[in-house]
Amino acid sequence: MYIRFLTKDDLTKAKRFKKFLESGKAAAITEVTLAEVYWTLHSFYRYPKQKIIDALQLLIFRPSIRCQKTLMSKALEILNATNISFIDAYTAAYSLTKHQGRILSYDKGFAKVKGVKRLEP
Numbered sequence: 001m002y003i004r005f006l007t008k009d010d011l012t013k014a015k016r017f018k019k020f021l022e023s024g025k026a027a028a029i030t031e032v033t034l035a036e037v038y039w040t041l042h043s044f045y046r047y048p049k050q051k052i053i054d055a056l057q058l059l060i061f062r063p064s065i066r067c068q069k070t071l072m073s074k075a076l077e078i079l080n081a082t083n084i085s086f087i088d089a090y091t092a093a094y095s096l097t098k099h100q101g102r103i104l105s106y107d108k109g110f111a112k113v114k115g116v117k118r119l120e121p
Contacts, residue, residue, distance in 0.1 A: 002037055006055055007045055021062065028066040029059070031075075031090060038086045053080050071097050082112045092116050 004013040005021075020027070034056060041047040041055070053076050059065060060072050074093035079086055092113040095103045101115045110118045 002055075002059060003040055003045075006041065006047075021064070024064050026064050026066055031068060031072065034060070034067070034072060035086055035090065042086075050080070078113055084109050084112055089113075 001013065001017045001020075004010045005017040008014045038052055038056065041052045042049065047055075057073070057076055060067050060069055060076075071090075071093055074097060075086070075090040078084070078092050079089035082089065084092070088107065088109060091103065091105075092110060095101050096113075096115050101117050102119060103110050103116055104119050104121060106120055108118070110116045
């Protein structure tokens, strides 16, 4: 729905979602859904990274939207500051929020994220 709202490639759906957002009715959004929105806007619609980050921040901080606001905000902050994927930014944010920054991974890209301590098995 949010993709239709942002891209306006289906004006009827875009208007319906705008009306829903303005209603203040609560809606829950999972991290998987937010990752899919990012991926679709980036890969299919070719939206610039910063435009997607800004759009996702506007969505997650709406009072009526229920999601892991702290975790998603941190993931978007990491994504904005580094050249890593959305999933890696989310994983780094999760580790920083829940596990003192420790990540068990062979992916050396996590070294780009301040505070992350990559551990190899």
